[in-house]
Amino acid sequence: MSLVKFKSKLKTLKSRLGKLLFAMGSAPMGVALLLWLPLWFVLDNFLVAGMVAIFVSFLLAMSVSLYRLNTEKREEGEQDADVTTREHGNE
Numbered sequence: 141m142s143l144v145k146f147k148s149k150l151k152t153l154k155s156r157l158g159k160l161l162f163a164m165g166s167a168p169m170g171v172a173l174l175l176w177l178p179l180w181f182v183l184d185n186f187l188v189a190g191m192v193a194i195f196v197s198f199l200l201a202m203s204v205s206l207y208r209l210n211t212e213k214r215e216e217g218e219q220d221a222d223v224t225t226r227e228h229g230n231e
Contacts, residue, residue, distance in 0.1 A: 164197075165204025171197035 179189035
């Protein structure tokens with residue numbers, strides 16, 4: 141496999157993982173329910189598994205929300221910078 145093909149496959153994998161994380165971040169209770177059962181068997185405690193699942197799912201949701209906010213701010217800053225450079229260029 142050539143390096144170019146590997147890079148393109150890596151980009152598609154990154155894109156798919158990003159979409160999956162955004163989808164998981166928008167439904168934290170669904171993620172908690174999915175995590176709860178395996179954690180129950182691993183930790184061998186129903187209540188602790190539930191608390192850990194809820195904590196991890198809301199931590200994931202918080203991280204996704206912060207990432208979205210930061211990218212929106214960055215995009216707005218770039219748009220503002222483009223506007224100011226155009227204004228100064230016309231003077």
